[in-house]
Amino acid sequence: MSTTVHYFGKIKTPDMIRELKDEFQEIAQVSGWTFEKVDHVFSTADSPAAVPARLTLKGIRLTLGKSLSPVQLTFDKDGYLSHIYYETVMTENPLRVGVEKTTQVLHQVHTSTTLKGADAKDHIRLIKLLDYVKKKYVPNLEVIDNTGYWYNRDESVLKPKSLQLIPK
Numbered sequence: 001m002s003t004t005v006h007y008f009g010k011i012k013t014p015d016m017i018r019e020l021k022d023e024f025q026e027i028a029q030v031s032g033w034t035f036e037k038v039d040h041v042f043s044t045a046d047s048p049a050a051v052p053a054r055l056t057l058k059g060i061r062l063t064l065g066k067s068l069s070p071v072q073l074t075f076d077k078d079g080y081l082s083h084i085y086y087e088t089v090m091t092e093n094p095l096r097v098g099v100e101k102t103t104q105v106l107h108q109v110h111t112s113t114t115l116k117g118a119d120a121k122d123h124i125r126l127i128k129l130l131d132y133v134k135k136k137y138v139p140n141l142e143v144i145d146n147t148g149y150w151y152n153r154d155e156s157v158l159k160p161k162s163l164q165l166i167p168k
Contacts, residue, residue, distance in 0.1 A: 005150070006112040007130055009141035011079040020073060020137050021060045034063040038074050040084065057084055064129070065122045071129060072111040081138070083111045120158035123149060
């Protein structure tokens with residue numbers, strides 16, 4: 001079983017992104033987590049070639065454990081939590097009809113982390129990290145956690161549930 005925790009919000013000021021990156025790099029090194037600093041600039045696919053629009057994504061990705069996808073503390077130019085995903089689109093080409101092309105798309109408004117398996121410790125670690133992010137950097141952070149743990153902090157909701165057969 002896996003669950004996905006979605007989170008969205010805006011950093012207090014975009015100037016704080018550098019501080020967040022440096023602080024979480026230090027935390028990752030001390031905690032034994034892998035990390036990747038993000039400072040990405042790319043053109044939008046729908047802008048004219050003569051004047052390409054530039055999008056940015058800055059922050060840090062943290063891998064807290066093997067059963068979690070990376071925690072993406074990455075922000076767009078306005079300071080909103082965002083992430084890049086890759087989309088395959090069909091392009092029109094007179095020589096080769098229907099050529100597939102992979103493009104980068106900036107997905108704004110939210111990021112998410114998927115927890116694979118039923119390790120409650122990883123889930124708790126993620127929620128504590130998001131608590132800290134909310135307290136220090138993203139005061140309007142909203143979290144959608146379908147287990148309910150973000151809202152009630154009841155660890156029993158993180159325990160694997162067994163199915164019971166009803167006798168005939």
